Amino acid sequence: QKEVEQDPGPLSVPEGAIVSLNCTYSNSAFQYFMWYRQYSRKGPELLMYTYSSGNKEDGRFTAQVDKSSKYISLFIRDSQPSDSATYLCATPSPIPTFGRGTSLIVHP
């Protein structure tokens, strides 16, 4: 079992929809979690990072961590075509570990 699991998708939604992207992890020692957005042929861009359980909001993005179930989520409100990208969840330690990414397609 990979330490960070993520459904590769693709996930296709209409513009304006609420998007839910999810990851599960297996190592309870993981403390920090990040979400990155990666456009095709580009390096990942940090969207959000969280430490504690609960929600963290930044504009249209909300990151949620549930450490009891080892489940992390990223919600995107009012999705836009420009949100179409691959979203990677990650944890930095003990060694950087990334999910394989979920491909999101927001169609007009």
Next chain:
Amino acid sequence: GAVVSQHPSRVICKSGTSVKIECRSLDFQATTMFWYRQFPKQSLMLMATSNEGSKATYEQGVEKDKFLINHASLTLSTLTVTSAHPEDSSFYICSASWGQETQYFGPGTRLLVL
């Protein structure tokens, strides 16, 4: 946010030659830099972790004599792919961090070995 640059952005080389990729943190001092490789539609695969002034730590299965990493300063790390072969063609991405948590990524270097 923190900015990390990579050079070159893409390179095409002949089989057997060596290629050097530079990674720079432009507005912060990076205590740690990471090198990743990413194949199409795959996740990032960590190759090695380097700390300024010390030898890089390579992940299992990554040949340290083939992928030479130098981290000479707090703002510069280089990855040299020695005697490149077509199977080394990939997207190489570096990231930089000043702590244990957040990594900031460069834009990546696309390597094509003919």
